[in-house]
Amino acid sequence: MQDAVMAALSTVNDPELHQDLVSLGMIESVRVEAGVAAIKVNLTTPACPLKGTIENDVRRAVMAVDGIQDVQVTFGAQVRTTQQLPLPGVKHVILVGSGKGGVGKSNVAVNVAVSLALDGARVGLLDADVYGPSVAHMLGQAGARITANEQRHMMPIEAHGIRFISMANLTKAGQALVWRGPMLHSAIGQFLKDADWGNLDYLIIDLPPGTGDVQLSITQSVKVTGALIVTTPQDVALIDATRAVDMFHKASVPVLGVAENMSYFVAPDTGHTYDLFGRGGARGLGLDVLGEIPLDPEVRQDADAGVPAVIAHPQSVAAQTLRELSRNVAGRISVVTMSDFGVLDPLPVV
Numbered sequence: 001m002q003d004a005v006m007a008a009l010s011t012v013n014d015p016e017l018h019q020d021l022v023s024l025g026m027i028e029s030v031r032v033e034a035g036v037a038a039i040k041v042n043l044t045t046p047a048c049p050l051k052g053t054i055e056n057d058v059r060r061a062v063m064a065v066d067g068i069q070d071v072q073v074t075f076g077a078q079v080r081t082t083q084q085l086p087l088p089g090v091k092h093v094i095l096v097g098s099g100k101g102g103v104g105k106s107n108v109a110v111n112v113a114v115s116l117a118l119d120g121a122r123v124g125l126l127d128a129d130v131y132g133p134s135v136a137h138m139l140g141q142a143g144a145r146i147t148a149n150e151q152r153h154m155m156p157i158e159a160h161g162i163r164f165i166s167m168a169n170l171t172k173a174g175q176a177l178v179w180r181g182p183m184l185h186s187a188i189g190q191f192l193k194d195a196d197w198g199n200l201d202y203l204i205i206d207l208p209p210g211t212g213d214v215q216l217s218i219t220q221s222v223k224v225t226g227a228l229i230v231t232t233p234q235d236v237a238l239i240d241a242t243r244a245v246d247m248f249h250k251a252s253v254p255v256l257g258v259a260e261n262m263s264y265f266v267a268p269d270t271g272h273t274y275d276l277f278g279r280g281g282a283r284g285l286g287l288d289v290l291g292e293i294p295l296d297p298e299v300r301q302d303a304d305a306g307v308p309a310v311i312a313h314p315q316s317v318a319a320q321t322l323r324e325l326s327r328n329v330a331g332r333i334s335v336v337t338m339s340d341f342g343v344l345d346p347l348p349v350v
């Protein structure tokens with residue numbers, strides 16, 4: 001019976017990876033007792049965007065096996081990576097970039113990071129927006145100071161389930177940073193390599209807007225799995241976003257997709273929807289749109305209060321969209337990893 005169940009499972013494809021669960025090594029265990037099949041599926045990320053679809057497909061395929069009366073599906077997750085990690089203990093580096101400033105890139109980076117952690121991933125966030133670091137403030141840690149451990153490695157600060165490092169926690173509040181390119185290069189190198197990030201599934205890097213020195217430094221000093229582009233939908237933002245996409249192509253960084261921020265606004269008093277900047281404009285970039293986040297005053301208030309929207313107002317449409325966006329990003333990371341480096345060995349059937 002176990003063999004028949006495995007045969008049925010080998011007809012179920014992962015909807016994003018387009019290969020069957022058995023050859024993808026995603027079936028961790030199969031047990032059949034008294035007509036009940038207990039199946040444990042090992043997802044490629046705890047933030048899997050299509051968990052529900054996989055569960056339904058597994059249930060349907062296994063219920064069709066002769067003698068099976070019930071199916072119990074449970075999930076585990078192991079973020080897959082290559083043999084060679086980008087940094088010791090770090091499975092994936094993800095960049096969040098934009099062409100234009102002020103489009104909400106840092107806010108998206110913070111909420112995506114916290115959201116992945118809420119789904120059970122181990123997440124770090126590096127605020128590489130050294131000239132305008134806002135991550136510390138958005139995580140309610142503007143006053144915290146970075147310390148060093150006994151090995152003199154920088155210790156990231158913990159907040160809302162993630163670890164982060166920001167220049168804001170090294171400089172005095174309100175102090176401007178006046179550095180030349182080489183100094184920036186060495187600071188970014190230290191944030192990446194001399195910090196004790198520990199074991200992370202995802203290290204998210206919030207880049208400064210534009211296509212300058214910092215972006216170049218990072219893409220040259222660490223292997224990046226993929227980049228998320230954040231833009232608002234109006235033309236002036238899209239023109240700059242196109243430049244950012246071009247920069248990532250030139251640096252051989254796969255672009256995972258685009259987040260359209262401040263996509264639309266729903267008036268709280270009338271419920272009327274306003275397309276302030278032209279909802280859907282980001283589709284013109286020719287990339288996959290991984291989320292359309294509304295402009296929501298609560299998102300801004302939450303950022304200023306230091307509690308990301310996905311925690312402060314988890315039921316709001318904006319927060320739900322940010323959760324969905326983070327899962328789409330995690331799904332894309334799995335796709336890039338599995339398609340670049342082939343399929344892992346199947347896990348043994350218990």
Ligand SMILES: Nc1ncnc2c1ncn2[C@@H]1O[C@H](COP(=O)(O)OP(=O)(O)OP(=O)(O)O)[C@@H](O)[C@H]1O
Nearest residue numbers: 101102103104105106107209294295296299300303
């Ligand atoms: N969807 C949204 N709804 C309401 N406010 C938002 C939304 N997204 C971002 N904001 C707010 O807009 C402002 C700019 O956002 P943020 O600092 O994230 O932009 P940015 O692109 O990182 O800017 P820069 O790169 O220039 O530092 C912040 O006050 C932020 O809280």
